[in-house]
Amino acid sequence: MAPISKIFSLLQLLSTGHKAVNSFAGKTWMLESLAVDSSQRGKNYGSKMINDCLLPYIKENKPQKRTEYFITFTNTERNRRFYSKNGFFEFDSSVIKDGNQNIGNWSFKMDIN
Template sequence: MLTVTNEAEKSCKSLKEPAWYLEVLGVLPSYQGKSLGSKMINDCLIPFISKSRGGVLALFTNTDLNRSFYRKNGFEEFSESRIRRFNYEICNWGFKIKVLFKTYN
């Protein structure tokens, strides 16, 4: 799995600017559908990056369900690739969102 992860991260390296990188965001199946992932992104990650001078937040995913989740949360798809390992092929999509610098009181 680590080899697949390393290969998938190459899409984030194609960005022309420095970026924050989200490696994992997971919600237990019994808690999915309750907006916890969206709240984590919008109430924790985005404000933290914004307070830290902003920048691009990038990630990759390999499921269609996650693709629609990140689109719903304002991310833009910037890459698509296929990773082949043994007898399997995994689709990989890179997403990014621009986070503006903002001071919070």
């Protein structure tokens, strides 16, 4: 079990990471987390989940006449490249201080109209 201080630190990191994506007015769909087992990476499972499952679901369930965005954020360069490759546009970047460590934070959006 993780110590409460590590859990609290993670929650603070997530809260800070959300700041840019929380600035959107109107309806948004948010991808909080997408994980692929390290032994299965490189097989396009993450891309398939976004393009074959999540985007069709969002498009079927969004109001027709309203601008909506699919948003997410990441703290790794690998995921930064992944989201760009999958049609997301990077709209914010910042550095989050976590103790003595600086952590990159990149926010992405995709217009789903």
